[in-house]
Amino acid sequence: MMNNFATAAGRDDTFSPAGEQVPLGSYTTYGEAQRVVDHLSDHHFPVESTQIIGSDLRMIEQITGRLTWPRALLSGAASGVWFGLFVGLLLAILSTAGFGRAMGWSLTCGVAFGVAFAAVGYALTRGRRDFTSSSATVPSRFEVLVSAEHAAKARAALSETHR
Secondary structure (H helix, E strand, C coil): CCCCCECCCCCECCCCCCCCEEEEEEECCHHHHHHHHHHHHHCCCCHHHEEEEEEEEEEEEEEEEECCHHHHHHHHHHHHHHHHHHHHHHHHHHCCCCHHHHHHHHHHHHHHHHHHHHHHHHHHHCCCCCEEEEEEEEEEEEEEEEEHHHHHHHHHHHHHHHC
16 A cells, blocks of 8 residues: 555655756855745745755764763653653543542553663663663755746846845
8 A cells, every 4th residue: 555655666756846956055054045046936936846855875873972871861761751740641531530649650650661771771782782872863055946937037047136
């Protein structure tokens, strides 16, 4: 069964306007490309015929710190608190137990399970990844494309900024 976004060829045409696309420009930051489309919009250009395409993707992993037992357990406890709050609110709404009692038990169990799962997960790594990080996929450049039928109007609107 196909989802709403895939075509029979397996390609995602959700973000592909009909017709040929021509480039208006290439930019090193998303902000620059966004300003071009915003300028077109300000000049009543049909911006639904434009695309911003990120190219030359790179995965960047920023190391945020060293992962130690205390940090792993504290992270597990924090996750457990959030889960405990969620379960506690559900129990408080759906049960006849008092709000404080439901929240207290849920938070206690959430923290205990969060710490236990974090301890098991950290122990299983056996020191192979003793750091925390966040990662992102970042394009090196952004190209603004417009449908061929609107290219002349787009170029005219953009030339007004360089006068």
